Amino acid sequence: MPSPDPIVNIVGLSKTFGTNTVLNNVGLTIHAGEVHGLLGENGSGKSTLIKVLAGFHAPDPGAALQVRGRDVALPIASGGFRDLGISFVHQDLALVPDISVVENLRVGSAVAGSRPWISWRREKDSARALFATYGIDLDPDAPVSSLSATERALLAILRAVEELGDRRTLLVLDEPTVFLPREGTDLLFSVVREIVADRKAAVLFVSHDLDEVLDHTDRVTILRDGVSQGTHRTDGLTAASLIDLIVGRSLDGEHHAGTGRVFAGVPPLAQVSGLETPTVDGIDFAVRPGEIVGLTGIAGSGYDDILPALYGAVPARAGDLSLGATRMPLPSITPIDALDTGVVYVPPDRKIEGSAPELTVAENVTLPVLERLVKPRVLNGLAARIADQCDVRPRDPQATYGSLSGGNQQKALLGKWLQTGPRLVLLAEPTQGVDVGARARIFEMLRDTAAGGAGIVIASSDYEQLSVLCDQVIVLSHGRIVAELTGELLAKHHISDTVLGSTREAVKA
Numbered sequence: 001m002p003s004p005d006p007i008v009n010i011v012g013l014s015k016t017f018g019t020n021t022v023l024n025n026v027g028l029t030i031h032a033g034e035v036h037g038l039l040g041e042n043g044s045g046k047s048t049l050i051k052v053l054a055g056f057h058a059p060d061p062g063a064a065l066q067v068r069g070r071d072v073a074l075p076i077a078s079g080g081f082r083d084l085g086i087s088f089v090h091q092d093l094a095l096v097p098d099i100s101v102v103e104n105l106r107v108g109s110a111v112a113g114s115r116p117w118i119s120w121r122r123e124k125d126s127a128r129a130l131f132a133t134y135g136i137d138l139d140p141d142a143p144v145s146s147l148s149a150t151e152r153a154l155l156a157i158l159r160a161v162e163e164l165g166d167r168r169t170l171l172v173l174d175e176p177t178v179f180l181p182r183e184g185t186d187l188l189f190s191v192v193r194e195i196v197a198d199r200k201a202a203v204l205f206v207s208h209d210l211d212e213v214l215d216h217t218d219r220v221t222i223l224r225d226g227v228s229q230g231t232h233r234t235d236g237l238t239a240a241s242l243i244d245l246i247v248g249r250s251l252d253g254e255h256h257a258g259t260g261r262v263f264a265g266v267p268p269l270a271q272v273s274g275l276e277t278p279t280v281d282g283i284d285f286a287v288r289p290g291e292i293v294g295l296t297g298i299a300g301s302g303y304d305d306i307l308p309a310l311y312g313a314v315p316a317r318a319g320d321l322s323l324g325a326t327r328m329p330l331p332s333i334t335p336i337d338a339l340d341t342g343v344v345y346v347p348p349d350r351k352i353e354g355s356a357p358e359l360t361v362a363e364n365v366t367l368p369v370l371e372r373l374v375k376p377r378v379l380n381g382l383a384a385r386i387a388d389q390c391d392v393r394p395r396d397p398q399a400t401y402g403s404l405s406g407g408n409q410q411k412a413l414l415g416k417w418l419q420t421g422p423r424l425v426l427l428a429e430p431t432q433g434v435d436v437g438a439r440a441r442i443f444e445m446l447r448d449t450a451a452g453g454a455g456i457v458i459a460s461s462d463y464e465q466l467s468v469l470c471d472q473v474i475v476l477s478h479g480r481i482v483a484e485l486t487g488e489l490l491a492k493h494h495i496s497d498t499v500l501g502s503t504r505e506a507v508k509a
């Protein structure tokens with residue numbers, strides 16, 4: 001085996017905001033040809049490290065950086081990462097949905113003015129050649145809004161690779177898979193492997209998904225509270241040893257299938273009847289008091305379109321939601337009707353739909369009860385209580401919501417809705433981008449809410465989460481319910497087999 005070639009070497013990296021040291025003497029060595037995972041709980045400092053590489057943050061004095069063996073002065077100048085051959089793909093992918101694939105691919109060079117005149121015919125040919133190199137079938141003329149989530153992530157990654165050109169050193173993938181359906185990530189990682197195959201470049205991959213990390217990285221570096229827990233070869237790790245390194249303790253009780261609770265015969269709290277939307281048809285299911293019901297399927301199966309329709313966030317064509325004695329026709333239900341009846345909805349993308357990033361944490365978490373709270377002292381007190389209950393870090397109600405790390409935003413958002421004493425809680429992908437510790441805290445919050453008698457419905461493609469949390473999992477394919485799993489059938493592998501099996505059946509039929 002050839003000796004490893006360190007192409008990026010960071011030594012003694014610290015970063016302090018005010019009095020808060022969020023990176024403490026961190027070292028990171030990345031080898032050419034490797035996919036290197038960067039892991040840690042929410043708020044452990046991963047994004048801060050990446051922002052130092054991007055020249056967005058100046059590190060504390062004393063840090064050193066070498067790229068391909070050459071010393072690089074810190075802080076990195078604005079835009080200097082391009083000269084170093086470093087490129088970034090963030091969770092939001094930074095694509096413009098209304099313009100075409102090829103325009104998105106070339107938007108960087110067009111904006112930079114590096115080429116005053118662009119031959120779009122030539123650009124399309126070179127885009128086709130690029131996609132062919134990686135075995136991807138993308139139409140350069142298609143608007144990005146028409147692409148699947150996986151295709152968008154691939155486009156963002158290939159654009160980042162293209163921008164590096166011959167200087168290709170390091171591609172930083174900062175949770176680009178967080179909103180992807182499971183089946184998309186295999187394709188994405190086959191492209192990532194191609195990118196490093198010639199051993200000229202490396203990939204730094206930030207993720208909270210332990211399966212993805214174990215399957216697709218060569219080595220991992222773990223941060224805990226801004227301190228490195230070392231770099232480890234992935235093939236010597238298991239999910240349990242990774243959790244130990246990330247959280248500093250083992251998390252118990254996460255490995256059996258289902259809750260073991262039986263709800264057959266209990267009268268329903270909520271009943272969905274005859275739901276029809278542009279993507280689903282004839283959907284009927286019941287949720288009993290205290291029950292946690294999962295909805296799943298592959299992307300496009302319609303499982304993720306049900307919750308917004310139950311909340312009136314998107315109009316249904318037909319169907320009813322009955323909650324106790326109240327029957328609400330879904331084509332005319334509004335979010336205000338839903339809230340008034342005790343239905344709350346936490347959407348999947350907390351940054352876009354779930355919150356107001358520019359307001360403070362206090363203002364965000366108390367929005368649902370704000371009309372009852374006028375005094376800032378009372379508001380801050382309530383926010384502090386929610387932050388305590390939900391373990392939102394830092395415990396600073398005056399921090400702007402957008403400055404919280406992803407998992408802490410999610411905990412604050414859940415706390416916001418659960419404080420309203422809901423009867424039916426609708427959650428889409430509640431732990432996307434959330435670390436294993438925060439995930440366990442969110443599970444606890446949901447179990448407590450269910451134990452108080454509320455019904456919970458979770459739409460998710462995370463089979464592990466569904467398996468651990470749910471009393472029943474409903475599987476959709478092509479807009480219809482194809483399986484309702486309970487008891488031992490709630491094992492993760494069984495949910496996954498049912499989703500993929502029903503898809504194959506549907507394709508055959």
Ligand SMILES: Nc1ncnc2c1ncn2[C@@H]1O[C@H](COP(=O)(O)OP(=O)(O)OP(=O)(O)O)[C@@H](O)[C@H]1O
Nearest residue numbers: 017022041042043044045046047048403405406407
């Ligand atoms: N501009 C800033 N000003 C003050 N504090 C900040 C700033 N940016 C980040 N922090 C704090 O630094 C700590 C590390 O945050 P960072 O975003 O690096 O965590 P992370 O590991 O990327 O988390 P996540 O997995 O949730 O994305 C957090 O406590 C965060 O609140």
